[in-house]
Amino acid sequence: MQRDLQSIGPREAMRLYLDDRVDLRSRSVEAHRYRLRQLVKWLEAEGFDDLNDLTGRDLARFRHYRVSECGVAPATLRGNSYTYKAFFDFCESIEAVQDGLAAKVRIPSLNEDDLVRDHDLHPDRVRSILDHIGRFSYASRTHAMLALFFHVGCRSGALRGLDIRDVHLDDRYVEFRHRPETDTPLKNGRDGERPVALADEVATILGDYFEVNRVSQRESSGRRPFFTTAQGRVSQSSIRESMYRVTRPCMMGDCPHDRDPETCEAMETGLACKCPSSRAPHDIRSASITRMLREDKPRDAIEKRVNATEEVIEEHYDERTLEERREFARNRMEERRDYFDEI
Incomplete structure (x- = not known):
């Protein structure tokens, strides 16, 4: 028997849901807020003033809208759908929607083509970019940040917080520390604190950056940030812009999109993200993790190094093709078979 529902609009329901998610860290809450805004905007445009009226058919229409009109990739739709499902689970708990509505949120499965995600920043491409910067802008802040990103596989917030x-x-080695009181938290809080070993080449690049190109800065708290600008500690937006800028293909060769560099908007200051081939720090982290997986590094060592669980790595960062994964599994089985044959 259907319970009596309490009238509530989409925007108010979203606010209550986000307030209720005390289990999430602030950045995760913001990610949920961003995804739910797309849903709320669509609901309001469709005239849904009361979530009581929402049906499974409406959810199907929203899904079609996201794919056909917004062009959302399957992997993105899958990730967003988990948030929509959690939102409607909450709405059911406060008598805002019909019982069973959350179960009608379809979580799309991914086929082999979908696994080649649309950021596809392959490790070899990052190596080429590092070689290029090493020749023409050695030990610049961007060179040092990219080298650390790719070698360690850290998040941009962790890199920014280094003193x-x-x-x-x-x-x-470098040591990542959680310092929320001075605006440099780690995504996983104290659980994200860890030392990470450096290769000699990366340590040399960082040392040369520090000696030659680092702008001397000291914060009011007494902290001395490692990556700096003339304004102080490097900002998240500055890190993103640096990575977008340096991953534009035209930095090393011809434009693959037949654009004229003289008129291309992605060449303007702050607009490097407009290049279809430029990539964000998150994509460099993905390329780093993929590199480690292809090099057959121990899975538990990768998890500790990049501060992510095996499940998260599998769903969000592993850029290997299905054939690469099968080959890895076959090699593992052969190793085990040889081991047991020797006993």
Whole structure:
């Protein structure tokens, strides 16, 4: 028997849901807010002043809208659908929607083509970019950040939060610390704190950046950030823009999109993201994790290094093709078979 429902609009329901998600960290809450805004905007445009009236057929229409009119990729739709499902689960709990509506949110499966995600920043491309910067802009801030991103597979917030005292060049490691009180939290809080070893080449690049190109800065808290600009600690937006800028293909060769560099909007300051082939820090993190997986690094070591669970790595970062994964599994089975044959 259907319960009596309490009238509520989409925007108010979203506010209550986000307030209720005390289990999420602030950045995760913002990610949920961004995804739900797309849903709320559509609901309001369709005239849904009360979620009581929402049906499974309406959810199907929204899904069709996201795919056909917004051009959302299957992998993105899959990730967003988990948030929509959680939202409607909450709405059911406060008598805002019909019982069973959350179960009608379809979570799309991904085929082999979908697994080649639309950011597809392959490790070899990052290596080529690093080689290019190393020749023409060695030990610049961008060179040092890209080298650390690709070598460590860290998040941009972790890189931004590094202080001079966290970078141990003589001992070849960096230490990521959670410092929310001075605006440099780690995504996973204290659980994200960890030391990470550096290769000699990367440590050398960081050392040369520090000696030659780092702008000396000290914050009011007394902290001395490692990556700096003339305004202070490097900002998240500055990190993103640097990665977008350096991953434009025209930085190393011809434009694959037949654009004229003289008129291309992506060549303007702050608009590098307008290039279809430019990539964000998240994509460099994906390329780094894919590199480690292809090099057959121990899975538990990768999880600790990049501070992500095996499930998260599998769903969001592993860029290997299905054939690469099958080959890896076959090799693993052969190793185990040889091992047991020797006993």
